[in-house]
Amino acid sequence: MSEAxxxxxxxxxxSAVPPSAALRAVPRSGWHVATVASTRRETPNASRLELxxxxxxxxxxxxxxxxxxxxxxGYTATRSYSIASSGTGTRxxxxxxxxxxxxxxxxxxxxxxxxDMLEVHGPxxxxxxxxxDAAAAGDSDGDDTGGPTAGTRPVQLIAGGSGVVPLFAxxxxxxxxxxxxxxxxxxxxxxxDDVYFADELQxxxxxxxxxxxDLVYTRRAPDGWPSSPARITREVLETAVIPAAERPRxxxxxxxxxxxRVADWLVELGHDARSIRTERYGGT
Amino acid sequence: MSFITRGFSGRSRDRxxxxxxxxxxxxxxxxxSAGPTPEVDTAExxxxxxxxxxxxxxxxxxxxxxAIEDVDTDIHCVTHWSKLGTNWRGVSLDTLFEHVETExxxxxxxxxxxxTTNVPLDELLGGKAWVAFxxxxxxxxxxxxxxxxxxxxHLYFWKSxxxxxxxxxxxEDEPGFWEQxxxxxxGDPWTEERYW
Ligand SMILES: Cc1cc2nc3c(=O)[nH]c(=O)nc-3n(C[C@H](O)[C@H](O)[C@H](O)COP(=O)(O)OP(=O)(O)OC[C@H]3O[C@@H](n4cnc5c(N)ncnc54)[C@H](O)[C@@H]3O)c2cc1C
Numbered sequence: 001m002s003e004a005x006x007x008x009x010x011x012x013x014x015s016a017v018p019p020s021a022a023l024r025a026v027p028r029s030g031w032h033v034a035t036v037a038s039t040r041r042e043t044p045n046a047s048r049l050e051l052x053x054x055x056x057x058x059x060x061x062x063x064x065x066x067x068x069x070x071x072x073x074g075y076t077a078t079r080s081y082s083i084a085s086s087g088t089g090t091r092x093x094x095x096x097x098x099x100x101x102x103x104x105x106x107x108x109x110x111x112x113x114x115x116d117m118l119e120v121h122g123p124x125x126x127x128x129x130x131x132x133d134a135a136a137a138g139d140s141d142g143d144d145t146g147g148p149t150a151g152t153r154p155v156q157l158i159a160g161g162s163g164v165v166p167l168f169a170x171x172x173x174x175x176x177x178x179x180x181x182x183x184x185x186x187x188x189x190x191x192x193d194d195v196y197f198a199d200e201l202q203x204x205x206x207x208x209x210x211x212x213x214d215l216v217y218t219r220r221a222p223d224g225w226p227s228s229p230a231r232i233t234r235e236v237l238e239t240a241v242i243p244a245a246e247r248p249r250x251x252x253x254x255x256x257x258x259x260x261r262v263a264d265w266l267v268e269l270g271h272d273a274r275s276i277r278t279e280r281y282g283g284t
Numbered sequence: 285m286s287f288i289t290r291g292f293s294g295r296s297r298d299r300x301x302x303x304x305x306x307x308x309x310x311x312x313x314x315x316x317s318a319g320p321t322p323e324v325d326t327a328e329x330x331x332x333x334x335x336x337x338x339x340x341x342x343x344x345x346x347x348x349x350x351a352i353e354d355v356d357t358d359i360h361c362v363t364h365w366s367k368l369g370t371n372w373r374g375v376s377l378d379t380l381f382e383h384v385e386t387e388x389x390x391x392x393x394x395x396x397x398x399x400t401t402n403v404p405l406d407e408l409l410g411g412k413a414w415v416a417f418x419x420x421x422x423x424x425x426x427x428x429x430x431x432x433x434x435x436x437x438h439l440y441f442w443k444s445x446x447x448x449x450x451x452x453x454x455x456e457d458e459p460g461f462w463e464q465x466x467x468x469x470x471g472d473p474w475t476e477e478r479y480w
Contacts, residue, residue: 119289121479126466127465278317
């Protein structure tokens with residue numbers, strides 16, 4: 001049998017990312033020393049960290065890095081964190097949610113302060129990324145033939161809690177270049193106090209390349225909110241997500257359970273599995 | 285380059301010799317996926333090995349009729365999670381390759397959903413790899429790669445292709461889906477071959 005035929009997966013193929021596109025999209029990753037420029041409370045349970053990363057090659061919107069902490073006896077703990085910023089600079093923004101019994105997140109949220117040094121490895125991940133000029137290159141789902149040109153496919157972002165971090169990077173990158181691609185963010189939070197990047201998101205929603213923002217409150221809604229707090233359901237996805245018929249590129253990020261549920265419902269609602277990209281943070 | 289992080293003491297010192305560097309023990313099952321979980325019906329399931337000379341095929345019933353092995357092993361996910369003493373049932377790749385003739389030394393594993401990952405053939409033979417369909421005595425859940433996934437526990441777990449549907453023999457090593465997106469071509473957890 002012919003090689004070409006054999007190599008072509010017979011079913012839908014997100015694997016059709018040409019190596020050249022992947023290599024172009026990602027700067028090579030490596031270990032770097034980051035100096036904490038500042039920290040601030042992002043929400044009652046989360047902190048935002050601004051890092052100056054020595055030798056950072058820049059990163060695409062949606063990528064992550066690994067943070068390695070070392071104790072005096074040499075014991076190390078390493079965790080992944082999405083990057084809320086993108087572009088060529090060496091300043092990198094993280095936002096970390098504190099897990100009550102966590103080993104690393106309480107340290108990053110409560111203990112770290114300006115001037116501290118951290119080891120980071122990155123940038124990492126070349127699939128869960130969005131870039132304005134490379135919407136075409138990044139649009140490697142291989143399902144674009146005959147459709148509208150890649151850059152015009154609308155983008156739907158769906159975040160659970162801290163899963164908003166890489167999606168905020170995408171929305172901010174989109175806003176920064178006044179890209180005309182329609183962007184919509186569905187964001188599930190516990191309460192109004194738990195919205196990350198609340199001011200920035202508000203500004204993006206009012207900007208010239210607008211972001212349509214839909215919030216879902218799971219524990220406490222603002223006064224006068226039309227619906228009572230509840231977790232995202234399939235019905236919510238039906239009304240607050242760009243319909244499958246418009247062929248959005250969808251990015252879903254949050255805890256593993258959140259992502260599993262949302263991605264399954266999206267497929268049930270007719271979204272092409274190849275158009276759905278996911279980042280699972282762990283947990284259940 | 286490593287230096288001590290001010291103010292960090294760490295929680296646990298339950299370092300275990302079975303834990304590769306940079307890994308943390310976790311009780312639950314780590315999930316690394318780039319998209320939705322495909323639903324694959326065993327009635328339509330098929331597993332193939334494609335070589336320069338032809339295709340070897342098994343449907344679900346034929347597959348279940350092969351010699352099935354119990355596997356107790358540790359698994360290591362590139363996202364820094366390890367799980368020790370996991371229990372699987374599956375068919376050894378030695379069994380699957382018993383009647384396969386090939387000069388080709390590299391394998392591209394293909395999955396339902398379109399994902400691919402590359403592994404050298406000698407990393408799959410000699411009791412090192414299985415196609416597993418049971419975890420902890422239960423049918424493997426779709427989220428974890430069911431109905432069947434590759435199990436190559438001595439490499440990072442993304443090499444253990446979920447929803448596996450076939451192996452394509454290749455002359456040269458080529459990056460699969462995960463490797464094109466930043467993961468290491470080989471993926472040995474003991475030398476931390478995480479990323480390129
Ligand atoms: C690619 C990637 C990007 C990430 N980006 C971010 C980010 O931008 N911001 C952020 O806050 N976190 C992010 N995470 C999660 C982060 O890596 C850590 O898992 C998290 O901070 C918990 O680490 P810990 O050491 O505090 O808890 P641990 O001590 O490691 O874990 C404590 C317990 O919580 C469970 N657990 C682990 N992760 C989660 C989770 N996400 N939700 C619920 N339970 C969990 C574990 O199974 C364990 O039982 C990301 C994860 C990945 C894989």
